[in-house]
Amino acid sequence: MGIRVIETxxxxxxxxxxxYFRDERGFFIESYHRRRYVEHGIDCExxxxxxxxxxxxxxxxxxxxxTSAPMDKLVRCTAGAILDVAVDLRVSSPTFGRWVAxxxxxxxxxxxxxxxxxxxxxxxLSQFAEVQYRCSGYYTPxxxxxxxxxxxxxxxxxxxxxxxxxxxxxxxxxxxxxxxxPAFP
Numbered sequence: 695m696g697i698r699v700i701e702t703x704x705x706x707x708x709x710x711x712x713x714y715f716r717d718e719r720g721f722f723i724e725s726y727h728r729r730r731y732v733e734h735g736i737d738c739e740x741x742x743x744x745x746x747x748x749x750x751x752x753x754x755x756x757x758x759x760x761t762s763a764p765m766d767k768l769v770r771c772t773a774g775a776i777l778d779v780a781v782d783l784r785v786s787s788p789t790f791g792r793w794v795a796x797x798x799x800x801x802x803x804x805x806x807x808x809x810x811x812x813x814x815x816x817x818x819l820s821q822f823a824e825v826q827y828r829c830s831g832y833y834t835p836x837x838x839x840x841x842x843x844x845x846x847x848x849x850x851x852x853x854x855x856x857x858x859x860x861x862x863x864x865x866x867x868x869x870x871x872x873x874x875x876p877a878f879p
Contacts, residue, residue, distance in 0.1 A: 695724050699734045702794040705787075707780045708736065708807040709796055710768075723803055725770065726828065736807060738766045740828040747773075748818045748825070753857035755815020756781055756841040756848075756866070760877035763834035764810040767827045774823030775799035778806050779850060781813040781841065784878040791869060793850050798825075811878040813841055817852060839877055840866040 700709040714723035748754065756779070759765045769778055781793040797819070798804050808814045816825060840863060843850070847869040
């Protein structure tokens with residue numbers, strides 16, 4: 695089994711397609727194979743796996759951890775479907791404030807690598823979705839931050855107008871507020 699790494703419009707954010715075997719019994723996939731990832735230049739040392747389940751219309755994000763506890767994320771959807779979004783939060787980057795969105799689903803088995811310096815969000819597109827992601831850093835509450843999902847300066851093209859949000863995400867700061875004390879140079 696192999697992988698294909700597809701560069702997105704944002705340097706470092708990678709879409710990963712993994713070979714898998716499917717028949718009448720179900721499927722088999724190597725969701726992560728360190729040697730193959732390293733061969734493609736992805737050399738993250740993952741230390742934590744997370745798993746969430748969300749109902750239809752739930753939007754989580756835009757979240758990040760700052761440089762005091764940086765975290766790469768390798769995201770996949772193992773049940774249902776999500777719109778997965780990465781936002782460049784590196785103020786010195788030529789693509790600062792730009793975003794990419796891809797559909798990840800149990801059906802397409804794609805993964806998205808969201809590196810340090812990017813915010814991450816996803817919206818559940820199906821009745822429910824289970825999302826699993828490997829992290830290169832430990833969850834550190836003092837390092838976490840977020841940006842408003844509907845910030846007009848980002849203009850992310852969400853397919854919903856009124857998603858279900860956590861209180862934290864509902865009251866997240868704007869991108870302009872972020873620029874007062876940016877997390878990433």
